[in-house]
Amino acid sequence: MGELDGRVACVTGGTRGIGRAIAEAFLDEGAQVVINGRSPEKGEQALSEVGAGESLHFIAGDVTQQEVCESLIDQTVEHFGKIDIMVNNAGGGGEAAPLAEMSDEIWNYVLNWNLNHPMWCMRRALKHMIPQEWGRIINISSMYGKTVIPTNSHYVTTKHGLNGLTKVVAHEVGTMGITVNALCPGGILTDVMNEQGPVAAEALGMEFQAFLDMMAEPSAIKRLNEVEDVALVSVLLASEAGAGITGSLINVDGGQVPY
Protein backbone atom coordinates (compact mmCIF):
# COMPACT_ATOMS: atom_id res chain seq x y z
CA MET A 1 0.00 0.00 0.00
CA GLY A 2 1.76 3.14 -1.21
CA GLU A 3 1.17 6.70 -0.09
CA LEU A 4 0.29 7.72 -3.65
CA ASP A 5 -1.79 4.76 -4.76
CA GLY A 6 -4.13 5.73 -7.57
CA ARG A 7 -2.52 9.12 -8.15
CA VAL A 8 -1.33 10.40 -11.53
CA ALA A 9 1.70 12.66 -11.64
CA CYS A 10 3.48 14.64 -14.33
CA VAL A 11 7.12 15.63 -13.88
CA THR A 12 8.78 18.04 -16.28
CA GLY A 13 12.46 17.40 -16.88
CA GLY A 14 11.92 13.92 -15.54
CA THR A 15 14.35 11.80 -17.53
CA ARG A 16 17.39 12.56 -15.35
CA GLY A 17 18.52 14.15 -12.11
CA ILE A 18 16.03 15.51 -9.61
CA GLY A 19 12.98 14.94 -11.79
CA ARG A 20 13.90 11.32 -12.38
CA ALA A 21 14.39 10.74 -8.62
CA ILE A 22 10.97 12.25 -7.91
CA ALA A 23 9.37 10.11 -10.61
CA GLU A 24 10.94 6.96 -9.17
CA ALA A 25 9.87 7.85 -5.61
CA PHE A 26 6.30 8.47 -6.83
CA LEU A 27 6.28 5.12 -8.64
CA ASP A 28 7.52 3.39 -5.47
CA GLU A 29 4.54 4.86 -3.64
CA GLY A 30 2.06 3.55 -6.19
CA ALA A 31 1.53 6.51 -8.52
CA GLN A 32 1.39 6.48 -12.29
CA VAL A 33 3.84 8.97 -13.71
CA VAL A 34 4.46 10.91 -16.89
CA ILE A 35 8.02 12.12 -17.34
CA ASN A 36 8.87 14.77 -19.86
CA GLY A 37 12.11 15.83 -21.49
CA ARG A 38 13.35 17.29 -24.74
CA SER A 39 15.12 14.21 -25.99
CA PRO A 40 13.10 11.13 -27.05
CA GLU A 41 16.30 9.13 -26.78
CA LYS A 42 16.84 10.05 -23.10
CA GLY A 43 13.16 9.41 -22.52
CA GLU A 44 13.39 5.90 -23.91
CA GLN A 45 16.54 5.30 -21.89
CA ALA A 46 14.81 6.46 -18.69
CA LEU A 47 11.81 4.21 -19.35
CA SER A 48 14.00 1.18 -19.82
CA GLU A 49 16.24 1.96 -16.82
CA VAL A 50 13.34 2.55 -14.43
CA GLY A 51 11.50 -0.54 -15.68
CA ALA A 52 8.12 0.46 -14.29
CA GLY A 53 6.10 -0.89 -17.20
CA GLU A 54 2.85 0.88 -17.94
CA SER A 55 3.02 2.95 -14.77
CA LEU A 56 5.61 5.21 -16.39
CA HIS A 57 5.06 7.10 -19.62
CA PHE A 58 7.33 9.50 -21.49
CA ILE A 59 6.17 12.57 -23.38
CA ALA A 60 8.79 14.46 -25.37
CA GLY A 61 8.74 18.23 -25.47
CA ASP A 62 10.66 21.42 -24.78
CA VAL A 63 8.91 23.18 -21.89
CA THR A 64 10.37 26.55 -22.80
CA GLN A 65 7.48 26.62 -25.28
CA GLN A 66 3.99 27.40 -24.03
CA GLU A 67 2.14 25.04 -26.36
CA VAL A 68 4.41 22.19 -25.31
CA CYS A 69 3.59 22.77 -21.62
CA GLU A 70 -0.13 22.91 -22.24
CA SER A 71 -0.09 19.88 -24.49
CA LEU A 72 1.96 17.94 -21.92
CA ILE A 73 -0.75 18.39 -19.30
CA ASP A 74 -3.52 17.48 -21.71
CA GLN A 75 -1.63 14.42 -22.93
CA THR A 76 -1.07 13.28 -19.34
CA VAL A 77 -4.81 13.43 -18.74
CA GLU A 78 -5.44 11.68 -22.03
CA HIS A 79 -2.99 8.91 -21.20
CA PHE A 80 -3.74 8.21 -17.54
CA GLY A 81 -7.24 9.71 -17.31
CA LYS A 82 -6.47 12.59 -14.93
CA ILE A 83 -3.72 14.63 -13.31
CA ASP A 84 -3.32 14.80 -9.53
CA ILE A 85 0.27 15.89 -9.05
CA MET A 86 2.20 18.40 -11.16
CA VAL A 87 5.92 18.71 -10.56
CA ASN A 88 7.44 21.66 -12.38
CA ASN A 89 11.01 20.50 -12.18
CA ALA A 90 12.59 21.46 -15.50
CA GLY A 91 14.79 24.50 -15.40
CA GLY A 92 18.34 25.62 -15.17
CA GLY A 93 20.77 28.37 -15.78
CA GLY A 94 21.98 29.84 -18.98
CA GLU A 95 25.22 31.39 -20.00
CA ALA A 96 26.39 33.30 -16.94
CA ALA A 97 27.12 37.00 -17.27
CA PRO A 98 26.94 40.19 -15.25
CA LEU A 99 23.64 41.97 -15.80
CA ALA A 100 25.36 44.73 -17.75
CA GLU A 101 26.30 42.13 -20.34
CA MET A 102 23.23 39.89 -20.16
CA SER A 103 21.77 39.27 -23.63
CA ASP A 104 18.04 39.39 -24.33
CA GLU A 105 18.28 35.96 -25.82
CA ILE A 106 19.63 34.21 -22.75
CA TRP A 107 17.45 36.25 -20.39
CA ASN A 108 14.30 35.31 -22.26
CA TYR A 109 15.31 31.69 -22.54
CA VAL A 110 15.84 31.31 -18.77
CA LEU A 111 12.65 33.28 -18.10
CA ASN A 112 10.68 30.82 -20.19
CA TRP A 113 12.40 27.81 -18.71
CA ASN A 114 12.29 28.65 -15.00
CA LEU A 115 9.27 30.90 -14.60
CA ASN A 116 6.94 30.77 -17.58
CA HIS A 117 7.09 26.98 -17.85
CA PRO A 118 5.78 26.48 -14.28
CA MET A 119 3.13 29.15 -14.89
CA TRP A 120 1.95 27.52 -18.12
CA CYS A 121 1.91 24.05 -16.60
CA MET A 122 0.26 25.16 -13.37
CA ARG A 123 -2.46 27.11 -15.13
CA ARG A 124 -3.28 24.19 -17.38
CA ALA A 125 -3.08 21.61 -14.58
CA LEU A 126 -5.41 23.69 -12.40
CA LYS A 127 -8.10 23.41 -15.08
CA HIS A 128 -8.12 19.70 -14.31
CA MET A 129 -7.46 19.90 -10.56
CA ILE A 130 -10.08 22.51 -9.64
CA PRO A 131 -13.08 20.45 -10.87
CA GLN A 132 -11.79 17.32 -9.10
CA GLU A 133 -11.07 19.37 -5.93
CA TRP A 134 -7.74 17.64 -5.37
CA GLY A 135 -4.30 18.51 -6.52
CA ARG A 136 -0.67 18.87 -5.58
CA ILE A 137 1.64 21.27 -7.35
CA ILE A 138 5.33 21.15 -6.53
CA ASN A 139 7.64 23.73 -8.04
CA ILE A 140 11.32 22.94 -7.96
CA SER A 141 12.86 26.26 -7.10
CA SER A 142 16.34 26.67 -5.61
CA MET A 143 18.15 28.15 -2.65
CA TYR A 144 18.81 30.90 -5.18
CA GLY A 145 15.09 31.60 -5.02
CA LYS A 146 15.93 33.09 -1.63
CA THR A 147 19.57 34.05 -1.87
CA VAL A 148 21.95 35.27 -4.54
CA ILE A 149 24.88 34.37 -6.76
CA PRO A 150 26.53 36.97 -9.01
CA THR A 151 26.46 36.63 -12.81
CA ASN A 152 23.24 34.60 -12.62
CA SER A 153 20.63 37.34 -12.57
CA HIS A 154 18.45 35.29 -14.93
CA TYR A 155 18.49 32.20 -12.71
CA VAL A 156 18.21 34.02 -9.35
CA THR A 157 15.46 36.32 -10.57
CA THR A 158 13.34 33.61 -12.13
CA LYS A 159 13.64 31.37 -9.05
CA HIS A 160 12.63 34.30 -6.83
CA GLY A 161 9.72 34.83 -9.18
CA LEU A 162 8.73 31.20 -8.97
CA ASN A 163 8.65 31.45 -5.16
CA GLY A 164 6.32 34.44 -5.40
CA LEU A 165 4.08 32.72 -7.92
CA THR A 166 3.89 29.66 -5.67
CA LYS A 167 2.58 31.70 -2.75
CA VAL A 168 -0.04 33.51 -4.79
CA VAL A 169 -1.44 30.38 -6.41
CA ALA A 170 -1.47 28.61 -3.01
CA HIS A 171 -3.79 31.29 -1.68
CA GLU A 172 -5.98 31.26 -4.79
CA VAL A 173 -6.73 27.55 -4.56
CA GLY A 174 -6.17 26.97 -0.84
CA THR A 175 -9.74 25.94 -0.06
CA MET A 176 -10.12 23.71 -3.11
CA GLY A 177 -8.10 20.74 -1.92
CA ILE A 178 -5.11 21.85 -3.94
CA THR A 179 -1.72 22.67 -2.47
CA VAL A 180 1.09 24.58 -4.16
CA ASN A 181 4.60 24.52 -2.73
CA ALA A 182 8.15 25.24 -3.80
CA LEU A 183 11.24 23.29 -2.87
CA CYS A 184 14.48 25.20 -2.58
CA PRO A 185 17.37 22.75 -3.01
CA GLY A 186 21.00 23.57 -2.45
CA GLY A 187 23.65 22.48 -4.89
CA ILE A 188 23.18 18.97 -6.31
CA LEU A 189 25.57 17.25 -8.68
CA THR A 190 23.05 16.47 -11.40
CA ASP A 191 23.76 16.12 -15.10
CA VAL A 192 22.61 19.71 -15.57
CA MET A 193 25.12 20.81 -12.93
CA ASN A 194 27.88 18.87 -14.64
CA GLU A 195 26.96 20.50 -17.94
CA GLN A 196 26.34 24.07 -16.80
CA GLY A 197 28.40 24.28 -13.61
CA PRO A 198 31.80 24.59 -15.29
CA VAL A 199 30.49 27.47 -17.41
CA ALA A 200 29.01 29.22 -14.38
CA ALA A 201 32.25 28.65 -12.48
CA GLU A 202 34.28 30.16 -15.27
CA ALA A 203 32.10 33.28 -15.28
CA LEU A 204 32.93 33.64 -11.59
CA GLY A 205 36.62 33.11 -12.31
CA MET A 206 36.89 29.82 -10.45
CA GLU A 207 37.43 26.12 -11.00
CA PHE A 208 34.35 23.85 -11.13
CA GLN A 209 35.37 22.11 -7.89
CA ALA A 210 35.74 25.46 -6.11
CA PHE A 211 32.29 26.36 -7.43
CA LEU A 212 30.84 23.16 -5.93
CA ASP A 213 32.67 23.81 -2.65
CA MET A 214 31.22 27.32 -2.62
CA MET A 215 27.74 25.75 -2.62
CA ALA A 216 28.49 23.14 0.04
CA GLU A 217 30.61 25.15 2.47
CA PRO A 218 27.92 27.52 3.86
CA SER A 219 25.68 24.54 4.66
CA ALA A 220 25.61 22.75 7.99
CA ILE A 221 26.34 19.39 6.38
CA LYS A 222 29.34 20.67 4.37
CA ARG A 223 28.40 18.59 1.38
CA LEU A 224 26.11 18.95 -1.60
CA ASN A 225 22.53 17.77 -1.48
CA GLU A 226 21.29 14.72 -3.34
CA VAL A 227 18.40 14.16 -5.71
CA GLU A 228 16.83 11.76 -3.19
CA ASP A 229 16.50 14.62 -0.69
CA VAL A 230 14.16 16.44 -3.03
CA ALA A 231 12.24 13.25 -3.81
CA LEU A 232 11.70 12.50 -0.11
CA VAL A 233 9.93 15.77 0.62
CA SER A 234 8.08 15.66 -2.71
CA VAL A 235 6.41 12.41 -1.65
CA LEU A 236 5.35 13.98 1.64
CA LEU A 237 3.86 17.02 -0.08
CA ALA A 238 2.04 14.86 -2.63
CA SER A 239 0.58 12.54 -0.01
CA GLU A 240 -2.76 12.87 1.78
CA ALA A 241 -0.94 14.18 4.88
CA GLY A 242 0.45 17.00 2.76
CA ALA A 243 -2.98 18.64 2.61
CA GLY A 244 -2.09 21.16 5.31
CA ILE A 245 1.17 22.32 3.79
CA THR A 246 0.81 24.94 1.08
CA GLY A 247 2.39 28.18 -0.04
CA SER A 248 5.58 26.99 1.62
CA LEU A 249 9.11 27.45 0.36
CA ILE A 250 10.84 24.44 1.82
CA ASN A 251 14.61 24.47 2.05
CA VAL A 252 16.38 21.30 0.95
CA ASP A 253 19.83 22.76 1.37
CA GLY A 254 21.50 21.13 4.37
CA GLY A 255 20.87 24.15 6.56
CA GLN A 256 22.32 26.74 4.24
CA VAL A 257 19.68 29.44 3.90
CA PRO A 258 18.72 30.58 7.41
CA TYR A 259 15.24 31.85 6.44
Added chain:
Amino acid sequence: MGKLEGKVAVITGSTRSIGRAVAEAYIAEGAKVVISGRSEEKGQNALDEMNAGENAHFIACDAGKQSEVEALIDGTVEHFGKLDIAVLNAGGIMGAAPIAEMTDEVWNHAVDLNLNHTFWGMRKSLSHMIPQESGRIIAMSSMEGKLAKPTVGNYTANKHAINGLVKVAAHEVGTLGITVNAILPGLVLTDMFYESMPATAETMGVTLEEATAMFTQPSAIKRPNTVEEVAAVAVMLARDEARNFTGCLFPVDGGTMPY
Protein backbone atom coordinates in the same frame (compact mmCIF):
# COMPACT_ATOMS: atom_id res chain seq x y z
CA MET B 1 9.12 -2.63 7.19
CA GLY B 2 8.56 0.68 8.95
CA LYS B 3 10.43 3.85 8.12
CA LEU B 4 11.76 4.10 11.69
CA GLU B 5 12.45 0.43 12.40
CA GLY B 6 14.84 -0.01 15.32
CA LYS B 7 14.83 3.66 16.29
CA VAL B 8 14.30 4.95 19.83
CA ALA B 9 12.49 8.25 20.27
CA VAL B 10 11.60 10.49 23.18
CA ILE B 11 8.84 13.05 22.87
CA THR B 12 8.12 15.75 25.44
CA GLY B 13 4.50 16.71 26.07
CA SER B 14 3.18 13.65 24.35
CA THR B 15 0.28 12.20 26.30
CA ARG B 16 -2.12 14.22 24.14
CA SER B 17 -2.54 16.15 20.87
CA ILE B 18 0.48 16.84 18.63
CA GLY B 19 3.04 14.98 20.76
CA ARG B 20 0.76 11.98 21.03
CA ALA B 21 0.13 11.95 17.27
CA VAL B 22 3.87 12.00 16.64
CA ALA B 23 4.33 9.14 19.12
CA GLU B 24 1.65 7.05 17.43
CA ALA B 25 3.08 7.76 13.97
CA TYR B 26 6.56 6.76 15.13
CA ILE B 27 5.29 3.53 16.67
CA ALA B 28 3.38 2.76 13.47
CA GLU B 29 6.70 3.10 11.62
CA GLY B 30 8.47 0.66 13.92
CA ALA B 31 10.09 2.92 16.53
CA LYS B 32 10.13 2.49 20.29
CA VAL B 33 8.89 5.64 21.98
CA VAL B 34 9.07 7.24 25.41
CA ILE B 35 6.12 9.53 25.92
CA SER B 36 6.07 12.06 28.69
CA GLY B 37 4.01 14.66 30.49
CA ARG B 38 3.48 16.04 33.95
CA SER B 39 0.62 13.76 34.94
CA GLU B 40 1.20 10.08 35.72
CA GLU B 41 -2.50 9.52 35.27
CA LYS B 42 -2.62 10.99 31.76
CA GLY B 43 0.52 9.02 30.97
CA GLN B 44 -1.09 5.78 31.99
CA ASN B 45 -4.25 6.65 30.04
CA ALA B 46 -2.18 7.38 26.96
CA LEU B 47 -0.31 4.08 27.23
CA ASP B 48 -3.62 2.24 27.61
CA GLU B 49 -5.14 4.00 24.61
CA MET B 50 -2.08 3.58 22.40
CA ASN B 51 -1.93 -0.10 23.23
CA ALA B 52 1.62 -0.42 21.88
CA GLY B 53 2.86 -2.84 24.53
CA GLU B 54 6.55 -2.61 25.23
CA ASN B 55 7.15 -0.25 22.31
CA ALA B 56 5.75 2.65 24.33
CA HIS B 57 6.94 3.74 27.76
CA PHE B 58 5.92 6.68 29.93
CA ILE B 59 8.26 8.83 32.01
CA ALA B 60 6.72 11.69 33.99
CA CYS B 61 8.35 15.05 33.25
CA ASP B 62 7.54 18.67 33.85
CA ALA B 63 9.20 20.19 30.79
CA GLY B 64 9.60 23.50 32.64
CA LYS B 65 12.14 21.93 34.99
CA GLN B 66 15.73 21.31 33.92
CA SER B 67 16.36 18.31 36.17
CA GLU B 68 13.21 16.58 34.92
CA VAL B 69 13.96 17.20 31.25
CA GLU B 70 17.49 15.85 31.65
CA ALA B 71 16.24 12.85 33.62
CA LEU B 72 13.73 12.15 30.85
CA ILE B 73 16.44 12.01 28.19
CA ASP B 74 18.71 9.84 30.33
CA GLY B 75 15.73 7.72 31.36
CA THR B 76 14.97 7.02 27.71
CA VAL B 77 18.50 5.75 27.13
CA GLU B 78 18.29 3.71 30.31
CA HIS B 79 14.99 2.14 29.29
CA PHE B 80 15.51 1.48 25.58
CA GLY B 81 19.34 1.43 25.45
CA LYS B 82 19.94 4.46 23.20
CA LEU B 83 18.40 7.62 21.81
CA ASP B 84 17.96 8.26 18.08
CA ILE B 85 15.19 10.85 17.92
CA ALA B 86 14.29 13.62 20.36
CA VAL B 87 11.11 15.56 19.69
CA LEU B 88 10.99 18.61 21.95
CA ASN B 89 7.32 19.23 21.65
CA ALA B 90 6.17 20.51 25.04
CA GLY B 91 5.37 24.18 25.34
CA GLY B 92 2.46 26.49 25.39
CA ILE B 93 0.77 29.81 25.74
CA MET B 94 0.03 30.83 29.28
CA GLY B 95 -0.85 34.08 30.97
CA ALA B 96 -1.60 36.11 27.88
CA ALA B 97 -1.02 39.80 28.55
CA PRO B 98 0.35 42.86 26.80
CA ILE B 99 4.10 43.19 27.35
CA ALA B 100 3.49 46.36 29.40
CA GLU B 101 1.59 44.26 31.92
CA MET B 102 3.40 40.92 31.71
CA THR B 103 4.66 39.63 35.03
CA ASP B 104 8.12 38.18 35.58
CA GLU B 105 6.52 34.99 36.76
CA VAL B 106 4.55 34.38 33.57
CA TRP B 107 7.49 35.42 31.40
CA ASN B 108 9.98 33.18 33.17
CA HIS B 109 7.64 30.23 33.11
CA ALA B 110 7.19 30.62 29.37
CA VAL B 111 10.96 30.82 28.88
CA ASP B 112 11.49 27.63 30.88
CA LEU B 113 8.69 25.65 29.31
CA ASN B 114 9.32 26.67 25.69
CA LEU B 115 12.91 27.80 25.09
CA ASN B 116 14.87 26.39 28.00
CA HIS B 117 13.14 23.03 27.79
CA THR B 118 14.20 22.84 24.16
CA PHE B 119 17.76 23.85 25.07
CA TRP B 120 18.01 21.40 28.00
CA GLY B 121 16.52 18.56 25.97
CA MET B 122 18.73 19.28 22.98
CA ARG B 123 21.97 19.55 24.97
CA LYS B 124 21.31 16.34 26.84
CA SER B 125 20.22 14.51 23.70
CA LEU B 126 23.39 15.59 21.93
CA SER B 127 25.48 14.08 24.72
CA HIS B 128 24.08 10.71 23.63
CA MET B 129 23.88 11.38 19.89
CA ILE B 130 27.37 12.82 19.29
CA PRO B 131 29.22 9.64 20.42
CA GLN B 132 26.98 7.43 18.25
CA GLU B 133 27.34 9.90 15.35
CA SER B 134 23.69 9.83 14.49
CA GLY B 135 20.57 11.52 15.70
CA ARG B 136 17.49 13.52 14.87
CA ILE B 137 16.35 16.47 16.95
CA ILE B 138 13.00 18.03 16.14
CA ALA B 139 11.87 21.13 18.00
CA MET B 140 8.19 22.04 17.92
CA SER B 141 8.15 25.71 17.07
CA SER B 142 5.12 27.53 15.68
CA MET B 143 4.14 29.91 12.92
CA GLU B 144 4.36 32.41 15.79
CA GLY B 145 8.09 31.71 15.57
CA LYS B 146 7.98 33.97 12.54
CA LEU B 147 4.80 36.00 13.02
CA ALA B 148 3.37 38.00 15.94
CA LYS B 149 0.03 38.56 17.60
CA PRO B 150 -0.77 40.86 20.49
CA THR B 151 -0.71 39.65 24.11
CA VAL B 152 1.28 36.48 23.44
CA GLY B 153 4.70 38.10 23.59
CA ASN B 154 6.08 35.42 25.85
CA TYR B 155 5.07 32.58 23.52
CA THR B 156 6.09 34.48 20.37
CA ALA B 157 9.52 35.47 21.67
CA ASN B 158 10.19 31.91 22.77
CA LYS B 159 9.20 30.35 19.47
CA HIS B 160 11.32 32.89 17.57
CA ALA B 161 14.20 31.98 19.88
CA ILE B 162 13.73 28.25 19.32
CA ASN B 163 14.08 28.87 15.58
CA GLY B 164 17.41 30.58 16.19
CA LEU B 165 18.62 27.85 18.51
CA VAL B 166 17.74 25.17 15.96
CA LYS B 167 19.75 26.84 13.22
CA VAL B 168 22.84 27.24 15.40
CA ALA B 169 22.72 23.65 16.69
CA ALA B 170 22.23 22.37 13.12
CA HIS B 171 25.46 24.02 12.05
CA GLU B 172 27.36 22.80 15.12
CA VAL B 173 26.54 19.13 14.52
CA GLY B 174 25.96 19.21 10.76
CA THR B 175 28.86 16.90 9.92
CA LEU B 176 28.27 14.51 12.83
CA GLY B 177 25.31 12.62 11.37
CA ILE B 178 22.86 14.62 13.46
CA THR B 179 20.13 16.85 12.12
CA VAL B 180 18.29 19.57 14.01
CA ASN B 181 15.06 20.96 12.60
CA ALA B 182 11.99 22.86 13.70
CA ILE B 183 8.40 22.28 12.67
CA LEU B 184 6.25 25.40 12.53
CA PRO B 185 2.58 24.44 12.76
CA GLY B 186 -0.25 26.83 12.20
CA LEU B 187 -3.26 26.69 14.47
CA VAL B 188 -3.97 23.13 15.57
CA LEU B 189 -7.05 22.48 17.70
CA THR B 190 -5.20 20.72 20.50
CA ASP B 191 -6.14 20.39 24.13
CA MET B 192 -3.70 23.23 24.77
CA PHE B 193 -5.74 25.41 22.44
CA TYR B 194 -9.01 24.67 24.22
CA GLU B 195 -7.38 25.19 27.63
CA SER B 196 -5.52 28.43 26.97
CA MET B 197 -7.34 30.09 24.07
CA PRO B 198 -10.50 31.27 25.85
CA ALA B 199 -8.39 33.32 28.28
CA THR B 200 -6.12 34.54 25.49
CA ALA B 201 -9.13 35.58 23.42
CA GLU B 202 -10.53 37.45 26.39
CA THR B 203 -7.25 39.33 26.85
CA MET B 204 -7.33 40.20 23.16
CA GLY B 205 -10.89 41.43 23.60
CA VAL B 206 -12.37 39.06 21.01
CA THR B 207 -14.58 36.00 21.08
CA LEU B 208 -13.08 32.51 20.83
CA GLU B 209 -14.44 32.25 17.27
CA GLU B 210 -12.84 35.56 16.32
CA ALA B 211 -9.55 34.54 17.87
CA THR B 212 -9.64 31.27 15.94
CA ALA B 213 -10.35 33.15 12.72
CA MET B 214 -7.42 35.44 13.48
CA PHE B 215 -5.23 32.36 13.08
CA THR B 216 -6.99 30.58 10.22
CA GLN B 217 -8.08 33.47 7.98
CA PRO B 218 -4.55 34.50 6.95
CA SER B 219 -3.93 30.93 5.78
CA ALA B 220 -4.61 29.69 2.28
CA ILE B 221 -6.59 26.70 3.50
CA LYS B 222 -8.86 28.73 5.85
CA ARG B 223 -8.90 25.93 8.38
CA PRO B 224 -6.76 24.78 11.28
CA ASN B 225 -4.04 22.23 10.64
CA THR B 226 -4.31 18.72 12.01
CA VAL B 227 -2.08 16.76 14.34
CA GLU B 228 -1.66 14.15 11.60
CA GLU B 229 -0.25 16.77 9.22
CA VAL B 230 2.37 17.69 11.80
CA ALA B 231 3.14 14.05 12.59
CA ALA B 232 3.77 13.24 8.91
CA VAL B 233 6.52 15.86 8.79
CA ALA B 234 7.95 14.62 12.08
CA VAL B 235 8.20 11.14 10.57
CA MET B 236 9.91 12.40 7.43
CA LEU B 237 12.50 14.42 9.35
CA ALA B 238 13.26 11.46 11.64
CA ARG B 239 14.09 9.06 8.80
CA ASP B 240 17.64 8.02 7.90
CA GLU B 241 16.86 9.27 4.41
CA ALA B 242 16.40 12.82 5.76
CA ARG B 243 20.11 13.07 6.60
CA ASN B 244 20.52 16.18 4.47
CA PHE B 245 17.59 18.08 5.99
CA THR B 246 18.87 20.23 8.82
CA GLY B 247 18.50 23.75 10.15
CA CYS B 248 15.16 23.77 8.40
CA LEU B 249 12.11 25.62 9.70
CA PHE B 250 9.47 23.35 8.23
CA PRO B 251 6.05 25.01 7.90
CA VAL B 252 2.81 23.10 8.47
CA ASP B 253 0.61 26.16 8.44
CA GLY B 254 -1.61 25.97 5.38
CA GLY B 255 0.21 28.84 3.71
CA THR B 256 0.02 31.40 6.53
CA MET B 257 3.66 32.44 6.68
CA PRO B 258 4.82 33.98 3.42
CA TYR B 259 8.49 33.54 4.36
